[in-house]
Amino acid sequence: xxxxxxxxxxxxxxxxxxxxxxxLRLDLFPTLDLDEIAKAIQTRPTLLTLRRTNLRTExxxxxxxxxxxVLKPAYLDLEWDMAPLFLEKMISQYPETxxxxxxxxxxxxxxxxxxxxxxxxxxxxxxxxxxxxTRSTNEALQLLLFAKxxxxxxxICMGERxxxxxxxxxxxGNRIDFACLDERSKTAPGQLTxxxxxxxxxxxxxxxxxxxxxxxxxxxxxSPGHLYHNRAFFExxxxxxxxxxxxxxxxxxxFMALAKKIAIRGLSVTIPLKExxxxxxxxxxxxxxxxxxxxxxxxxIRGINTDGSGALDAIxxxxxxxxxxxxxxxAGGTARGIAFEAKKxxxxxxxxNRTLKRAEDLAAELDGKSGSLSEVPxxxxxxxxxxxxxxxxSSNQIRPNTLVLDVIYSPKETPLIxxxxxxxxxxxxxxxxxxxxxxxxxxxxxSNEKTNSS
Ligand code: NAP
Numbered sequence: 001x002x003x004x005x006x007x008x009x010x011x012x013x014x015x016x017x018x019x020x021x022x023x024l025r026l027d028l029f030p031t032l033d034l035d036e037i038a039k040a041i042q043t044r045p046t047l048l049t050l051r052r053t054n055l056r057t058e059x060x061x062x063x064x065x066x067x068x069x070v071l072k073p074a075y076l077d078l079e080w081d082m083a084p085l086f087l088e089k090m091i092s093q094y095p096e097t098x099x100x101x102x103x104x105x106x107x108x109x110x111x112x113x114x115x116x117x118x119x120x121x122x123x124x125x126x127x128x129x130x131x132x133x134t135r136s137t138n139e140a141l142q143l144l145l146f147a148k149x150x151x152x153x154x155x156i157c158m159g160e161r162x163x164x165x166x167x168x169x170x171x172x173g174n175r176i177d178f179a180c181l182d183e184r185s186k187t188a189p190g191q192l193t194x195x196x197x198x199x200x201x202x203x204x205x206x207x208x209x210x211x212x213x214x215x216x217x218x219x220x221x222x223s224p225g226h227l228y229h230n231r232a233f234f235e236x237x238x239x240x241x242x243x244x245x246x247x248x249x250x251x252x253x254x255f256m257a258l259a260k261k262i263a264i265r266g267l268s269v270t271i272p273l274k275e276x277x278x279x280x281x282x283x284x285x286x287x288x289x290x291x292x293x294x295x296x297x298x299x300x301i302r303g304i305n306t307d308g309s310g311a312l313d314a315i316x317x318x319x320x321x322x323x324x325x326x327x328x329x330x331a332g333g334t335a336r337g338i339a340f341e342a343k344k345x346x347x348x349x350x351x352x353n354r355t356l357k358r359a360e361d362l363a364a365e366l367d368g369k370s371g372s373l374s375e376v377p378x379x380x381x382x383x384x385x386x387x388x389x390x391x392x393x394s395s396n397q398i399r400p401n402t403l404v405l406d407v408i409y410s411p412k413e414t415p416l417i418x419x420x421x422x423x424x425x426x427x428x429x430x431x432x433x434x435x436x437x438x439x440x441x442x443x444x445x446x447s448n449e450k451t452n453s454s
Contacts, residue, residue, distance in 0.1 A: 001075075002177050002203055003047050004194050005187040009033070012040055014181060019204055020194065021045035021075070023178065025187055027053050032064065038071050047075035047100065047176070062086050069094045075176075077102050077129075080120050087123055098126035100176060105132040106158065106189075109139045113146050117153065127154045127175040131188070134162030137216075137245040141165075141258040147172040148262065156188070163190035164214070164243035167197065170206040171241070172262070177203070200230055201241055211240040212263065213445065216247040216255065217270030222410045224431070225268055228438050236442070240265070249276055256280050260299060266445040267294040268438075271388075274333035277303060287365070288340045290333035293441045295448035304444055307334050308341030310437020314428045315382065315405060322346035327376060329393065330386035331358035334407055338384060339366055350377055354387070383420075390414035400424055409434050 003023040004016055008030075016022065024040060026032055027050050040046055048068050050061060062082070069076060069090060077100045078087055091099055101120050103110075109132045110116055120128040130153060134140040140162035147155040147169075154174040157165030169177035179194040180186045197203040213233075215225045229242035247255055249272060259267070269277050274290040281294055281303030291303035315321060324347050328335050331353035339349055339362060349368030353359035356372050363370035369377075376383075376397040383399070385392060385406045391414070398404070404420040409430030417427055 001045060001175070002179060002194075002197065003045075003075075004179050004181055005185075005191070006181070007185055007187050009036055011181055011185065012036070016044070016181075016194070017198060017204075018044070020179075020198075021047060023047040023049055023077075025049050025051075026064075026068075027051040027055075028187070034067070034071070037068070041071055041073050045074040047077060048073045049077040051077075052079065058083075065090065069097060072096055074098060075100055075126070078125075079103075080123075080128075091123060091125060099123075100127055100129050100154075101125045102129040102131065107133055109134055109143060113143075117146075117150055125152075127152050129154045129156065129176065131156035131158055133158045133189070134165065135159060136161050136251060137164070137247050138251055138254045138258060140245075141255070141262055144168055144172045145258065145262055147174055157190065158188055159190045161190075161246050163192060164245050166190065166192050167201045167203065167206075167241060167243050168212065170203065171208060171210045171212060173208060179203075200226060201243075202230065202234060205239070206241055207239070209239055211238070211265045211449070213240055213242040213266045213268075214264060215242070215244045215268040215270060216252075217273050218246050218248055220244045220246050220270060223270065224409065224434065225438070228435065229268075229442065232438070232442050236446070238446075247273065249273065252276055252280075256301075259296060265296055266441075266448070267296070268292060268441055269294060271333070274305075285340075288336050290336050292333070292337065292437070293444055295445055297448060302448065304440075305337040305340075306437040306440035306444070307337035307433075308339070309440055310435075311338045311384065311405060311407065311428075311433045312341045312345055313436040313440075314432040315403065316345070317432075318426055318428065319382075319403060320345075321382065323348070324381040325350070325377075325379065326382045326384060327352060327380045328384045328386060329353070329373060331355070331362045332386065335386040336362060338386060338407075339368070343368075347382075350380070352376065352393075354392075383425075385414075385416055391416050391419075395419040398423055398425070402426075403428065405433065406430055407433055 003021045005023045007025045007028040075098045080103045134157045140157040143155045147153045154176045179197045180191045233240045281301040283303040288305050294303045326347045327350045343366045351359040351363045351370050359370040382403045400423040403426045405428040406414050407430045
């Protein structure tokens with residue numbers, strides 16, 4: 001059951017989809033009005049929560065909880081460290097209410113989750129809720145794995161880096177999950193809005209069989225991957241979800257081990273991990289030296305690079321690159337993917353980069369020319385910016401009436417693109433390349449799923 005947390009009674013009038021329950025955070029309400037609470041309970045499954053605050057003594061809180069239970073709420077939250085006798089009495093006296101026995105740690109992931117579970121498990125309740133601050137993607141995955149293997153557990157990954165974990169609750173067996181109504185009404189760090197959970201991640205259709213896909217890298221905030229891939233899964237009627245996981249190089253080893261355990265089926269890989277993932281995956285594109293797509297099955301990981309084919313597919317919607325002179329700005333992972341694919345499709349390449357040596361090395365592999373960013377040749381047909389710098393050359397180096405691709409997708413119109421438009425150039429936007437390379441990722445994942453099931 002997904003609950004939307006309401007920190008104030010004024011939110012009771014808001015429209016909330018019928019399959020979503022409400023959690024009344026009564027400890028945040030200015031006053032406790034029993035008539036108002038009773039009315040809310042009649043409308044939909046309601047979880048009543050009255051956390052410890054300075055406003056009431058523990059004895060007063062216990063009294064309030066008993067009063068609330070008389071209203072027969074569908075769910076009620078009891079903190080696991082309340083007096084054992086009180087907990088036992090409430091649980092046995094109010095069998096019509098489903099109790100959520102909750103543990104919160106706003107600082108860290110507890111080291112001994114097993115011990116915590118054992119101590120919570122002595123109470124016969126609907127679910128053991130373990131909400132802990134997860135400082136990294138790997139900590140969030142550890143907590144999610146715990147839910148997968150411990151009955152009746154619902155884990156909540158608090159903190160921005162664990163935020164993706166809030167999507168995966170139904171897949172690891174959570175009995176309850178939480179969303180906020182909007183950004184302003186968040187009641188816990190990293191909480192997602194109801195709109196995101198329902199309309200982007202389709203929380204209501206996730207279950208234990210849902211395949212997990214995602215993006216790894218850093219930074220990932222601007223990536224539209226969750227919007228694109230979840231829509232694509234929906235349109236293709238696939239029981240799959242895609243989440244964004246922030247990951248650094250030194251976390252990759254542990255992540256790969258956890259990814260296999262939790263059965264992540266596929267990954268998009270972005271800056272700075274495209275080269276590092278080569279260590280983990282079998283690929284036929286080793287020469288490119290960078291992968292942006294992984295498929296994981298039966299302990300085996302296969303990788304491909306769709307950056308190059310995505311960029312070239314987008315360009316060739318406008319013009320063929322065969323025998324055309326292409327200037328590539330940058331010599332990083334994306335540039336490598338694009339350069340190899342362009343060469344394969346018959347283009348003549350010039351690679352220009354801030355660090356000259358990298359441009360020289362890449363050009364040498366592809367029989368191309370190289371130089372620094374100030375050395376843009378005057379005669380070229382296509383200019384491709386693969387650096388994160390949205391204006392890496394001066395405007396007088398952009399040749400009129402040529403074709404320009406900037407891989408940056410946010411903002412859509414970079415300074416480079418604006419200048420190119422003024423010079424009557426045809427434009428391929430970063431988002432067009434994004435869609436093309438993402439389509440190839442989906443196709444790769446689907447073919448991998450088919451190979452597994454056959
Ligand atoms: P990368 O491997 O780190 O390479 C970055 C390249 O940009 C290097 O050549 C680097 O030069 C150069 N560079 C970095 N900062 C620069 C600056 N301030 N001025 C000039 N050059 C600079 O990164 P990547 O994985 O290739 O990703 C590059 C960009 O492509 C990212 O913005 C990413 O979001 C975007 N991207 C877009 C799509 C899409 O579908 N539209 C797909 C993939 C990537 P040095 O060698 O001198 O460091």
